[in-house]
Amino acid sequence: MQPEQHEIELIVNGTSYRRAVEGRLLLSDFLRHDLLLAGTHVGCEHGVCGACTVLLDGAPVRSCLMLAVQANGHELATVEGLAANDELHPIQKAMHQHHGLQCGYCTPGILMTMTAFLGENPEPSEDGVREALSGNLCRCTGYQNIVDAMLDAAKAMKTAAP
Amino acid sequence: MTTRFFGAPVKRNEDRKLLTGQALFIDDVELPGMLHAAFLRSQVAHARIKRIDVSRARAVAGVVAVYTADDFGAYWHPGPLLVMPPPIAGIVFNARTQVPLARDKVRHVGEPLAIVIAESRYIAEDALDDILVDLEELPAAVDLEAALQEDAATVHDDLGSNVASHVRQTKGGDYRGAAARAALVLKRRFRYEHGISSPIETRGVVAQWNARGGQMTIWDTTQAPVFIRNGLAAMLGLGERQVRVIAPFVGGGFGPKIMMFYPEEVTLPWISMRLNRPIKWIEDRLEHFFATTHERGQIHDAEIALDGNGRILGIKDVFLHDTGAYNPYGLTVPINSQCTLLGPYVVPAYDSTFTSVFTNLPIVTPYRGAGRQHGVFVIERLLDLAARELKIDPAEIRRRNLIPPDAFPYEQEIIYQDFHPLSYDSGNYEPVLDKALAAIGYKEFLAHEQPKLRAEGRCVGIGMACYVEGTGIGPYEGAKVQVQANGKVSVVTGIGTQGQGHFTSFAQIVADQLGVDVTDVDIVTGDTDQFYWGAGTFASRGAVVAGNAISAAAQAVRQKALKLAADSFECAEEDLVVADGKVSITGIPEKFIRLGELAQRANPMRGAVKPGTEPGLESTQYFGPPSSSTANGVHAAIVEVDPETFDLKILKYVVVHDCGTVINPMILEGQIHGGVAQGIGNAFYEKLAFDDQGQLLNASLADYLLPTALEVPRMVLDHTVTPSPLNPLGIKGAGEAGAIPVGPVIAQAIENSLELNGKTIELLEIPLSPSRLFELTRDGGA
Numbered sequence: 014m015q016p017e018q019h020e021i022e023l024i025v026n027g028t029s030y031r032r033a034v035e036g037r038l039l040l041s042d043f044l045r046h047d048l049l050l051a052g053t054h055v056g057c058e059h060g061v062c063g064a065c066t067v068l069l070d071g072a073p074v075r076s077c078l079m080l081a082v083q084a085n086g087h088e089l090a091t092v093e094g095l096a097a098n099d100e101l102h103p104i105q106k107a108m109h110q111h112h113g114l115q116c117g118y119c120t121p122g123i124l125m126t127m128t129a130f131l132g133e134n135p136e137p138s139e140d141g142v143r144e145a146l147s148g149n150l151c152r153c154t155g156y157q158n159i160v161d162a163m164l165d166a167a168k169a170m171k172t173a174a175p
Numbered sequence: 176m177t178t179r180f181f182g183a184p185v186k187r188n189e190d191r192k193l194l195t196g197q198a199l200f201i202d203d204v205e206l207p208g209m210l211h212a213a214f215l216r217s218q219v220a221h222a223r224i225k226r227i228d229v230s231r232a233r234a235v236a237g238v239v240a241v242y243t244a245d246d247f248g249a250y251w252h253p254g255p256l257l258v259m260p261p262p263i264a265g266i267v268f269n270a271r272t273q274v275p276l277a278r279d280k281v282r283h284v285g286e287p288l289a290i291v292i293a294e295s296r297y298i299a300e301d302a303l304d305d306i307l308v309d310l311e312e313l314p315a316a317v318d319l320e321a322a323l324q325e326d327a328a329t330v331h332d333d334l335g336s337n338v339a340s341h342v343r344q345t346k347g348g349d350y351r352g353a354a355a356r357a358a359l360v361l362k363r364r365f366r367y368e369h370g371i372s373s374p375i376e377t378r379g380v381v382a383q384w385n386a387r388g389g390q391m392t393i394w395d396t397t398q399a400p401v402f403i404r405n406g407l408a409a410m411l412g413l414g415e416r417q418v419r420v421i422a423p424f425v426g427g428g429f430g431p432k433i434m435m436f437y438p439e440e441v442t443l444p445w446i447s448m449r450l451n452r453p454i455k456w457i458e459d460r461l462e463h464f465f466a467t468t469h470e471r472g473q474i475h476d477a478e479i480a481l482d483g484n485g486r487i488l489g490i491k492d493v494f495l496h497d498t499g500a501y502n503p504y505g506l507t508v509p510i511n512s513q514c515t516l517l518g519p520y521v522v523p524a525y526d527s528t529f530t531s532v533f534t535n536l537p538i539v540t541p542y543r544g545a546g547r548q549h550g551v552f553v554i555e556r557l558l559d560l561a562a563r564e565l566k567i568d569p570a571e572i573r574r575r576n577l578i579p580p581d582a583f584p585y586e587q588e589i590i591y592q593d594f595h596p597l598s599y600d601s602g603n604y605e606p607v608l609d610k611a612l613a614a615i616g617y618k619e620f621l622a623h624e625q626p627k628l629r630a631e632g633r634c635v636g637i638g639m640a641c642y643v644e645g646t647g648i649g650p651y652e653g654a655k656v657q658v659q660a661n662g663k664v665s666v667v668t669g670i671g672t673q674g675q676g677h678f679t680s681f682a683q684i685v686a687d688q689l690g691v692d693v694t695d696v697d698i699v700t701g702d703t704d705q706f707y708w709g710a711g712t713f714a715s716r717g718a719v720v721a722g723n724a725i726s727a728a729a730q731a732v733r734q735k736a737l738k739l740a741a742d743s744f745e746c747a748e749e750d751l752v753v754a755d756g757k758v759s760i761t762g763i764p765e766k767f768i769r770l771g772e773l774a775q776r777a778n779p780m781r782g783a784v785k786p787g788t789e790p791g792l793e794s795t796q797y798f799g800p801p802s803s804s805t806a807n808g809v810h811a812a813i814v815e816v817d818p819e820t821f822d823l824k825i826l827k828y829v830v831v832h833d834c835g836t837v838i839n840p841m842i843l844e845g846q847i848h849g850g851v852a853q854g855i856g857n858a859f860y861e862k863l864a865f866d867d868q869g870q871l872l873n874a875s876l877a878d879y880l881l882p883t884a885l886e887v888p889r890m891v892l893d894h895t896v897t898p899s900p901l902n903p904l905g906i907k908g909a910g911e912a913g914a915i916p917v918g919p920v921i922a923q924a925i926e927n928s929l930e931l932n933g934k935t936i937e938l939l940e941i942p943l944s945p946s947r948l949f950e951l952t953r954d955g956g957a
Contacts, residue, residue: 015236037297051203052196054426056375057460061876064375092196105194109186112841115849116674117193118200118376118426146884150876152375152427153674155848155913156884 021085025050026094034081040074041065043081044091052092052121056150063149066122067091073129092121095128103173104128107166108159115153123149123159131167135174139164180683180693184841188694189678198424201379202457204394209381210239212443212456213299215289215306216465217281220317220535220869221328222310224279224288232291232305237298240450241306242290242442244278250445251275254436255406258505260340261594267341271331272503273538275441281310282330282500283537284869285465287438292446292454315535315869319474319495322532330500330533339498339531340506344513344589346525350480353489353524357480361560365477366940367549367918369470370861372542372853373881374673376426377458378467382443386451391418391444396425397701398433398671399711404703406436407444422701428673429853430542431468433713434504439466464874468504470542471497471863473512473529473549479557480524485565485572489524492516492553496531496546499538506531508539508546510592511645515915516550517587517597519604519643519807520576525589535869541713543853544914545592547644552941555640555919559926560937568621569923570612573641577604584900591803593648599805602833603897604641610893611639611809611831620813634818635826636928639811640916646806646834646908647719647899651799653708654721656685656728658736658792662756662771664689664696666728668721669709671701675717675910676842681725683838684904688729689736689770690754708797715806715908718838723902724798731794739773739792804899806907808832810851810916814924821945821952823859823925825888833895835907843909844892850913851890856882857914858921862942918942 018033025048032047041058044050044067053076056064060078067076068090095102104124107113114120123146130145131137137145142163146156192198229241244251253272260268277286289306293299316322316330322337330337354360381394391413397403397420404420411418425432439456447454458466475494481487496509513527562572578585580603587597612618620637628635654668666685672678682696689696699705709721737748740758744751750761759767774792813827830847837843860880864872873879898905918941926938929952936952943951 035297042296045202046205049205050196051200051205054200054376055202056377056426057876059460059875059877062375062460092194096195101191101194108194109190112187112845114190114193114674115676115845116374116376116425116427117189117198118374118424118674120193121196124194143884148883150375150881150883152373152429152853152881153849154845155850155852155887155890157848157887157889158845160884160889 019082021082023084023086024088026090036080036082038081039077040079040081040084041076044076050091050093054118054121056119061150062119063126064119064122066125066149068125068129071129073126090125092124095124103169104131104166107162107169111158111162111165113154113159113162119149119151123151127163131163131170135167135171137164137167180686182837183839185679185683185693185839187676187679188682200376200424200426201381201394201396204381204455206383206453209453209455210292210294210450211296211299212454213291213296213303214287214439215303216285216287216462217277218284219281219310219312220284220315221313222281223313224277224281225311226309227289228307229289232302235298235302235305237294238291238302239294240292240446242446243288244276247275247445250410251278254503256505257435257503258507260506261510261590263342263344263590265343267338268506269334269339271501271533273438273501275438283535284871285462285537290442292450317534317536317865317867317869319497319532319534322534330535337533339502339533341530342506343528346522346588348524350489350491350524350526354480357488358483359561359564360478360480361557361564362478363560363939365475365553365556366472367552368472368862368942369542369544369548370857370863371464371469372429372431373463374427374429377460377463378432378437379457380439380443381453381455382447383453384447384451389417393418393420393444394423395420395440396432397422398428398673398713399435400671400701400703401669401709402435402711403440410441411444411448419704422671425671425673428712430545430713431540432673433711434468434540460876461874464871465537468538468540469499469863470508471539473497475553477553477557479561481561481565485561485567485575487520487522487576490522492527494529496529497534497536497539498531499534499536501538502531503538504540507541507592511546512550514589514591514597514645515547515643516554518551518554519578519602519641521578536865543850543911545911547911547915548857548918551640551642551916552918555916556922556939559923570608570617570639574605574608577608578602591645593803595802597645598802599643600899600901601897602805602807603895604807606895607807607809607831607833608641610895611811611829614829614831614891614893615639615811615813615827617811634816634928635813636924636926637811637813638920638922638924638927639809640919640923641809642916643805643807644715644912644915645803646715647800647906648716648803649799650710651797652710652721652724653706653795653797654725654728655706655793655795656725656732658689658732658770658774660771660775662695662769664691666696666725667699667706668725669706670712670717670721672712675846676839677717680718680838680842681722684722684726685729688733691756691770695756715910719804719902719906719908720798720800722838722906723904724796726904727796727798728794731796732792735792735794736770736773739777740768743768798902800901802901804835804901804907806832806834806909806912808912810920812920812924814921814928816925816928821948828888828890830890830913831893832912833897834909834912835897835899836905837896838906846909847892847913848890850911851917852882852887854914854917855887858918858941859943860886862944
């Protein structure tokens with residue numbers, strides 16, 4: 014018996030995709046293995062580590078806790094869309110400047126979580142950054158350099174904003 | 176040679192790929208016709224296998240094959256013993272290594288019983304439910320002491336007991352004599368549980384057999400690709416040249432990813448040859464809790480003898496070590512505990528005996544620190560208790576016992592994990608202690624801040640601990656440095672990389688030698704077709720061992736470039752400068768040849784060359800240190816404990832360390848930060864909770880608590896530099912240093928914070944937690 018396929022249509026990083034998927038296909042697997050946008054990483058598949066975080070209509074979601082069919086008609090943003098052409102996003106630049114990544118596996122989820130956070134909180138406190146970051150696990154960095162990167166990125170984004 | 180890059184906080188070359196989602200991790204490998212594997216794992220810790228029926232699973236649409244142990248025929252074989260026991264007199268060592276799939280018996284929860292290969296991961300995992308397994312459950316050996324009782328269940332029936340090994344090592348004079356002379360003898364029982372490394376990327380394997388080419392390619396999240404290649408070639412009946420192992424970007428390792436010949440590594444290539452299709456397996460997080468190795472616990476009955484001034488006269492320690500169901504990694508972890516317990520102190524008499532115990536729990540192999548934590552916890556806690564007893568300040572009792580700077584190399588006599596008698600190559604410990612005490616504000620805190628805070632009813636305390644770490648062990652690493660025609664420099668080395676910044680620190684070593692920019696040096700690690708030989712990334716050795724090999728190769732290339740240019744300019748080599756990607760004549764910058772041009776000339780198409788000429792502007796060099804180099808450090812913390820909830824807040828954390836010459840202080844600080852974060856997790860949050868039948872009760876990241884940005888404090892770091900005499904660059908390893916002494920620091924600080932109204936408690940175990948602190952303060956003297 015072939016599992017039933019569902020037509021879905023969605024926008025990822027500004028590009029429209031139309032695909033037929035199984036109802037049970039996770040959004041994380043759809044992005045990674047169907048659309049080959051493998052920058053979104055999967056760390057725990059139970060919604061704790063935050064590595065798979067993407068933006069759904071601008072809000073961070075765990076793509077391992079969503080089905081691809083639930084994203085039908087929505088607009089997604091993943092790490093692949095952060096840099097504009099060759100120019101890194103201020104958050105990416107700040108992570109590089111502050112050594113905010115080591116193995117880099119959790120990094121895409123952190124970038125997406127913090128993009129949304131800094132968008133809504135242009136002048137965050139360190140405690141605010143730590144709170145926002147606490148849903149993303151990193152096993153390499155001890156977080157300090159990520160926190161510093163985010164505080165710095167907030168300033169850069171504010172300066173860049175019109 | 177000018178040093179522009181070596182020692183500078185150069186930003187990382189590898190960041191851009193990782194920040195833009197373009198780095199290749201194992202699960203990003205997509206191959207045409209790829210199949211997916213799922214493993215059926217035992218849900219019980221100890222059982223006889225009566226029957227496994229896979230017929231229903233084989234019939235599931237989309238399932239290509241299902242295998243049990245019997246299907247592997249002669250290929251089924253226990254894995255190799257990775258680390259032989261060191262040459263220690265009177266040693267008992269019973270090797271029992273893991274098997275590809277359980278046959279006859281399962282020995283821990285998660286041990287694989289069968290493999291399903293299917294067109295998708297979803298189908299493969301579904302079909303696991305269609306396998307019928309008939310197990311006769313047996314009592315499990317879980318508790319270390321109970322496992323040694325006569326009536327205990329035996330993990331390996333043929334052994335007749337659960338003794339995996341028994342080792343006694345002694346140093347100096349006899350302990351009993353020391354104890355008889357002592358002003359104070361203290362004896363305590365300590366329990367130290369280390370947890371799981373839990374990298375955010377789990378393990379994975381992709382195997383692709385190319386029947387036409389007779390080539391096997393394996394992508395593997397391993398820390399040791401060369402050994403995987405050699406081992407699998409032998410197992411599969413192939414030549415080493417027919418097997419290519421690629422460790423791509425690996426999402427954190429911390430030790431367990433070097434455990435070799437995990438069942439998935441052994442079975443997937445064999446199946447790929449049978450099915451002639453590529454196969455992928457990606458561990459899920461639940462599997463990771465059982466299928467990837469742990470470190471776990473030891474129980475120490477330790478005794479210290481001191482004179483009235485707090486000087487150590489001797490230490491006696493008898494401990495049990497949990498090795499899990501198998502012991503493929505030999506004695507590395509308990510030997511590290513045994514050796515590292517000696518710390519930076521003069522210990523005139525040491526008598527240490529351990530018994531390593533088989534249990535029906537997942538396998539124990541090194542995880543960042545690799546047993547050093549356990550030893551450091553014991554000695555540091557003993558000193559704290561002695562200090563309290565003798566009314567000496569905890570920092571002062573340590574100072575009185577430090578090995579003096581003129582005593583190096585300092586011989587510890589007992590055998591270390593690298594099979595050499597433990598010897599500290601160099602060190603200067605007191606300045607490290609002074610810096611740490613100054614940075615934490617030790618005197619000021621005790622004299623002024625703490626009394627003030629206590630008066631406000633706040634439970635705030637201070638803790639500090641010293642440690643040494645034997646790093647950068649052999650055998651060797653190698654590297655090939657090659658100038659390419661475009662002027663860029665290629666460096667290939669055999670070790671794997673899991674976030675240590677090798678793409679940058681190695682480039683820094685080369686950039687200075689060859690006068691090029693760091694960004695013009697391209698590093699390839701972990702691909703056996705790119706570099707053939709090597710051991711791997713473990714024991715804080717990458718920078719020490721591979722770093723020195725790379726340095727030697729870069730120097731040789733520099734000499735070649737100078738010689739070629741000198742011939743061309745008809746001048747002496749001493750008259751040349753290597754800078755900005757070219758070789759020029761000193762004082763005449765317009766007279767130059769680009770390195771790329773020299774590389775082209777070094778490979779002539781026609782004509783004759785001089786005898787002995789080697790083509791190419793390249794060199795391959797190897798480096799093996801004579802023995803390990805000893806790094807050291809001091810951590811200190813001020814913590815606050817909520818007296819009602821026992822929640823912990825770390826108010827200040829200081830690390831001062833000495834790892835010899837530093838290649839990149841930014842990367843080094845990152846390593847320390849991450850190590851401390853793991854140490855904090857180990858000290859207070861992470862506990863593997865098993866029941867008495869060997870079931871892990873908290874096998875999810877919602878229940879096994881990795882520290883988040885809210886638990887890990889801002890850290891203050893500083894360092895001193897005592898170069899190692901054992902390698903030309905003077906480097907000592909630093910990968911594990913951050914993680915090692917956190918347990919005793921936190922324990923001492925919590926004790927100190929709860930010393931209200933003269934009440935004292937003794938914290939003799941790790942991990943602690945709010946609930947455990949509640950129990951201990953209720954039961955104990957507080």
